[in-house]
Amino acid sequence: MPKKHRYFFDTEFIENGKSVQLISIGIVDETGKEYYAVSNEYNYDDASDWVKENVIEPMYKEFIAIRSNPPVTVKVFQNIIGLNKKQIGKEIVDFVRYSQVEGTEIEFWGYYSDYDWVVLCQLFGTMMDLPPDFPMFCMDLKQSMIERCVEKLPDPVGEHNALIDARFNRDLYNHIYNETSTKENVISLYGKKLVSFGEMLQDENSTIDSIVKASFELGLMVAIKVEPLEEGSVEITAEIPPK
Numbered sequence: 001m002p003k004k005h006r007y008f009f010d011t012e013f014i015e016n017g018k019s020v021q022l023i024s025i026g027i028v029d030e031t032g033k034e035y036y037a038v039s040n041e042y043n044y045d046d047a048s049d050w051v052k053e054n055v056i057e058p059m060y061k062e063f064i065a066i067r068s069n070p071p072v073t074v075k076v077f078q079n080i081i082g083l084n085k086k087q088i089g090k091e092i093v094d095f096v097r098y099s100q101v102e103g104t105e106i107e108f109w110g111y112y113s114d115y116d117w118v119v120l121c122q123l124f125g126t127m128m129d130l131p132p133d134f135p136m137f138c139m140d141l142k143q144s145m146i147e148r149c150v151e152k153l154p155d156p157v158g159e160h161n162a163l164i165d166a167r168f169n170r171d172l173y174n175h176i177y178n179e180t181s182t183k184e185n186v187i188s189l190y191g192k193k194l195v196s197f198g199e200m201l202q203d204e205n206s207t208i209d210s211i212v213k214a215s216f217e218l219g220l221m222v223a224i225k226v227e228p229l230e231e232g233s234v235e236i237t238a239e240i241p242p243k
Contacts, residue, residue, distance in 0.1 A: 005104035006030045007096065008173060009138075010165035011116045012055045014047045021046060022085065022119050023055060023078075026163030027095065028170045035095040036163040040082030044075040054160045089123035093131050108138040111169050141172050150176045 008030075012023040021042040027035040038059065047056060060074040063081060072080060083091070096106060110116045117138045124130050145152060153175050156168040 002103065002105045003101075004107040005100045006107045006109055006173070008109045008166050008169035009113075009116065009120065010110065010162045010169060011119045012051075012160060012162050013115060013119050014042055014051055015115060016046065020115055020119050020122070022088075022123070023047075023051075024059070024162040025088065025092075025120065026161070026166035027092065028163070028166045029099045030170065031099065033095070033099040034163065034166075035092060037088045037091060038078055038082040039085060039088065040078045041084055042078065044078075058158075058161065085123050092120075092123065096131075096134075106134055108135065109141060109169060109173055110138055111141045111165070111172065113138055113140050113142075141169060141176065144173075144176050148176055 006029065007027050009025065009027040011025045014021040014023060022039040023042050024036070024038045044052070044056060057074060060077055063077050100106060108117070108120070120138075121127055121130060127136060130136060144150075153168070153172055156164050158164045159168070
């Protein structure tokens, strides 16, 4: 299997359930090379109050901090510092071509990245318009955390800035995959809940339904074996399979 060259990305966006507008995108590769861009195509008035307060206004404060007499308001400053989506897409391709190690395959990683991936792909048009060596899916760090029973790192200072969050995603990947999915990780993550669950597995009065429900709540895979006994009763054996 070819070696992967990993790109960790984040986007900030406006969405209303029908459409998604890119505000900004940050990408950091595994060697530390970085890309950041702001879109000039989003509409400030379409943003929710939360997005205005936590994403757009902090960007605007950075903008005016380096200009003693800012010529424009928070509603339209992106027209000065931003690029259109076609330009951003071209720059991302150039960035990947420049940074990718020869002989590797591109792999994108995000965190809760469903919308982020859609926004990135739409820079190129439809899914079929993606650059030929780009994957048609991205990897999700949140899923990896659940699978490997690893806790999230503390949120970074300046979160909701796409580049800061892309750097955080790289650090989170290193945190996840430098950890091992040991029993100690599981215990540190679930604590008393896991102890209670272990006791449930040993309780002869536990039902299949109660075991399955508890395992789903904890995000754990459980192997359940049912063996018939005499007089119509059954024996239920449940355990957490080794990784």
